[in-house]
Amino acid sequence: MTRVVRAQVLAATTALLVVALAAVFAALRNREPTRPPPPTAATAAVVVADASNEAGRRAFDRLNCGMCHSIGGRGNTDSPLDGIGARRDRAAIREWATGTGAARDRLPASIVRRKARYVDDPDLEPLVEYLSRLK
Ligand code: HEC
Known part of the structure; x- marks a missing residue:
């Protein structure tokens, strides 16, 4: 070459x-x-549900429900709330959480007084929603 x-x-x-x-x-x-598929109405609903569940879970911590109750072994295991959504409907959960209605007569007065502060909490509904899904 x-x-x-x-x-x-x-x-x-x-x-x-x-x-x-x-x-x-x-x-x-x-x-x-590779993009994720665009959100549909169904996925949007799941996102909203998760968000309210998250708010409820946080409210449980913030309001110190774990002082007397546990969920999944976290908190006071003397009174677990696991499966509460299967035992009580939402209205009853709300009453027991706030010491109102029928629950008022069944709880000790000191507990009723303590629970009264939850009635006006802005996260009470997400909290009730969260608990009602524990089945
Ligand atoms: C100072 C203690 C105390 C605190 C704090 C407390 N609870 Fe309770 N709660 C009780 C007692 C006592 C009962 C009735 C006995 C039981 O069910 O264990 C009860 C019952 C309940 C029940 C019905 C349980 C069942 O098995 O039927 C729910 C639901 C509930 N509480 C939710 C809450 C939520 C939500 C919070 C926080 C916002 C909270 N509680 C904070 C003491 C407390």
Whole structure:
């Protein structure tokens, strides 16, 4: 091989390499990005439900319900609320949580007084919702 031919082969190989790299690059850049499917009404409903459950769970902690009750072993296991949603309906859960209605006569007066502070809590409904789903 003469020097000229060798130089030509080298130039051709380099050009091919550049084209090949450009093609690989273009292919990588043009690849369809993997996006999650757009939210449907169903997924939106699940998101809302999760959000209210989260607010309820946080309210349980913030209001110190765990001082006397436990959920999943967290809190005072003397009075677990696991499965409360299967034992009582939402109205009853609300009454027992706040010491009102029928629950008022069945709870010690000191507990009724303590629970009275929950009545006006802005997160009472998410809390009741959260508990009613513990089945
Ligand atoms: C100072 C103690 C105390 C605190 C704090 C307390 N509770 Fe109670 N709660 C009781 C007692 C006592 C009972 C009745 C006996 C039982 O069910 O264990 C009761 C009963 C309940 C019941 C009915 C349980 C069942 O099995 O039927 C629910 C629901 C409930 N409480 C929710 C709550 C929520 C929610 C909070 C926090 C916002 C809370 N409680 C805070 C003492 C407390």
